[in-house]
Amino acid sequence: MFGLDILNFRESERQFLQACLRIWGQTMSREHVDHSAIVRFADERVNLKQEDVKAHREQANRLRDRLETYLDDHQDFELRKMMLSGSLAKGTALKSLNDIDIACYVSSDSAPEKIGDLIVWLADKLRKAFPNFQPEQVKPQTYSVTVSFRGSGLDVDVVPILYDGDPKWRGYLVSQDTGDKLMTSIPMHLDFIRKRKTKNDKHFAQVIRLIKHWARLHKAGDQEFRLKSFMIELIMAHLADKGTPLADYPSAIAAFFNYIAAGEFDDAIVFDDYYDPSMCTGSQPIRIWDPVNHENNVASLYTASNKAKLIDAADDAGDAVAAALRATTKGETVRHWQRVLGPSFDA
Numbered sequence: 001m002f003g004l005d006i007l008n009f010r011e012s013e014r015q016f017l018q019a020c021l022r023i024w025g026q027t028m029s030r031e032h033v034d035h036s037a038i039v040r041f042a043d044e045r046v047n048l049k050q051e052d053v054k055a056h057r058e059q060a061n062r063l064r065d066r067l068e069t070y071l072d073d074h075q076d077f078e079l080r081k082m083m084l085s086g087s088l089a090k091g092t093a094l095k096s097l098n099d100i101d102i103a104c105y106v107s108s109d110s111a112p113e114k115i116g117d118l119i120v121w122l123a124d125k126l127r128k129a130f131p132n133f134q135p136e137q138v139k140p141q142t143y144s145v146t147v148s149f150r151g152s153g154l155d156v157d158v159v160p161i162l163y164d165g166d167p168k169w170r171g172y173l174v175s176q177d178t179g180d181k182l183m184t185s186i187p188m189h190l191d192f193i194r195k196r197k198t199k200n201d202k203h204f205a206q207v208i209r210l211i212k213h214w215a216r217l218h219k220a221g222d223q224e225f226r227l228k229s230f231m232i233e234l235i236m237a238h239l240a241d242k243g244t245p246l247a248d249y250p251s252a253i254a255a256f257f258n259y260i261a262a263g264e265f266d267d268a269i270v271f272d273d274y275y276d277p278s279m280c281t282g283s284q285p286i287r288i289w290d291p292v293n294h295e296n297n298v299a300s301l302y303t304a305s306n307k308a309k310l311i312d313a314a315d316d317a318g319d320a321v322a323a324a325l326r327a328t329t330k331g332e333t334v335r336h337w338q339r340v341l342g343p344s345f346d347a
Contacts, residue, residue, distance in 0.1 A: 030250070032330040033337055037347040038249040042206060045344055046213045048093040056093075059149060060084045060100050063130075063156055070129045079125050080105040080163055083186045087212075087229060090193045091205045094212055099146075099155040103186045105171055108162035113181075115174045119145060122160045143176045161186075170292075177301050183293045192273055192291045196237050203246035208236050210249065210341070211256055217342045218313055225313060226306050230298055234288050235259065238269045250321065253340070257318035260311055286310075 048056075064082040071077055086101030087093040104122065112118045123140040126147065127133065139146045144157040161184065163171035168188060172181040196204045215227045239255060246252045268287035270277040279294040280287070285307040290296035302310075317340050324336035330347065338345045 030325070032327070032333040033250070033324060033347045035248050035250060038210070038253075038341075039206075041341060041345055041347075042210060042249075045342075046095060046209050047206075048088075048095050048097050052097075053088065053093065056088055056097070056100055056154065057084065059154065060088070060102055060156060063102065063147060067129050077125070077129070078107040078110045079122075079129060080107060081169075082158070083169070085159070085186045085189075089186075089190055090233070091197065092193075092208045092212065092229070092233065094209060094216070096216065099157050102156055102158050103161050103173075104158045105161050105163040105169065108164045108172070111160065111162060113162070115143060115179060118160055118174065119143070122158065126158065143174060182290075182296050184290075185292050188274060188292045192237070192271070193233065195273070196240050200240050200246050203249075203252070204236065204240055207246050207249060207252045207256070208233055210253060211236065213342070214253075214317060214340055222309075222313075225309055226302060227310060227313075228298065231288055234269060234271075234291070234298065237271070237291075241271070250325065254318060254321045254325075257314040257321065260314035261318050263311070265307060265311070 061084075064084070067079060067082050071079070081104075083089075083103045083105070084100070085103045088097065088100055104126075106122065106125075112121050119140045119142070123138050123145045126138050126145055127135065130138070130147075133147070137148045137150070139148070141157070144159045147156045147158055149156070159173060161171040161173045162181070163169070166185075168185055170183055170185045170188070173184050174180070175182050211232050212229055215225075215229075215232060218225050219227075236256065239259060240246060244252065244255045265286050268280060268282075268289065270280045270287075270289045271291040273291050275294045277289075277294075280289045280297075282297050282300070284297055284300050284302070285304045286299035286302045287297050288299045290298050320336045320339035324333050324340075327333040327336055334345065334347055337347075
């Protein structure tokens, strides 16, 4: 019995010492790369500068204002409203932003429904609304019309939404993935993001930008890797709603990767802001439901192979963060963070 007590004591002592070493290691690692180091990197390498955000928003507003001025004199014109959308509107844009997304609500009773005809029709309407633009400044694309401003070098992608007067600006856009019509609402989507930003201060948008930066780097190295920005936003919204702390960026980044790597995609991600979650049904490998449209699984085209690749990537990134938090030297800590944030990361 006495010998067993000694063994138990020694085992407890060993576990205690191991716990102390883990805490000491993480403390040392955070001396090398802590929350403030991630903040500095994000400011320098990830985030779109505030002056650029302001300039881009002003450019989008000029386009919108020109349309509204035209509408004042042409009440029967089929273009109803332009709204800034995408990452710039949500506050999640990266430094690498090279175009602005604007939703253009068009009368559904007069606009063509086939996407090819709709885009040509929209380009013609935009040329009429903006007569000072040269024809080459308004170019039809596959799912949008690109309007180029001379001088800024930044393009505006105008995406049509078929609209029939809904007061919450619900309308139908044509999916870039399938060509199907999808119900959406730009104001409702922006309100969804705004609620999470309000509850989590600046941290919600910042962690999203850091994860989007990681995904962009990973896509550059693996053309088969898929992770849409909208999915990143919704995963982070889900984690925030469940109480995941976001104010410490190393921990918040780790939480994102651990959520995916732990196989949590087996459960659907769904929100109750605008509908009853029980309305969402489906058996796809990944189920992340559009918070505005209960019929739209934004990951519906992700295969089991896509899911496995995403889980592997998150597992590797999560291991890198964990290794960074265990590392005892600055060089080792930085090398592990570079696996996640790229070779330009330094502390």
